[in-house]
Amino acid sequence: xxxxxxxxxxxxxxxxxxxxxxxxxxxxxxxxxxxxxxxxxxxxxxxxxxxxxxxxxxxxxxxxxxxxxxxxxxxxxxxxxxxxxxxxxxxxxxxxxxxxxxxxxxxxxxxxxxx
Numbered sequence: 001x002x003x004x005x006x007x008x009x010x011x012x013x014x015x016x017x018x019x020x021x022x023x024x025x026x027x028x029x030x031x032x033x034x035x036x037x038x039x040x041x042x043x044x045x046x047x048x049x050x051x052x053x054x055x056x057x058x059x060x061x062x063x064x065x066x067x068x069x070x071x072x073x074x075x076x077x078x079x080x081x082x083x084x085x086x087x088x089x090x091x092x093x094x095x096x097x098x099x100x101x102x103x104x105x106x107x108x109x110x111x112x113x114x115x
Contacts, residue, residue: 004107007099010037014055019066026069030056031077041099051099054092 013036017029034052041051053074060066074080074088 002103002106002110003099004103004110006040007103010040010052010055013037014052014059017056017059017066019060019063023065023069026066027073027077030060030066030070030073034073034078050088051095053088054095054099057089057092058096 010033013033017026017033019026021029034056037052037055039048041049043049056070057067060070071085074085075082
């Protein structure tokens, strides 16, 4: 699939996480979306680059309890260190901006190939 398509799917799944539900259900939904897209985005070496975490931060930061659920899920369920989570929280805006620019270029490339 194209990067543009993968990003659109991931953004849609993240956007459908209901932030106004009980904590346990929120953790379950966040974990589901995380696991669904965990290996979607890769770096040049083919390693997981973690943009799904950035997308989740962007969405969950809108609500304190959702953000707490995300941090819990990342630290406990995904077994990330505190330092790793803090690193994502300081760089997610820049990373997503770059990802969206690359997805836009990818979409143009695919549309040019279609013509």
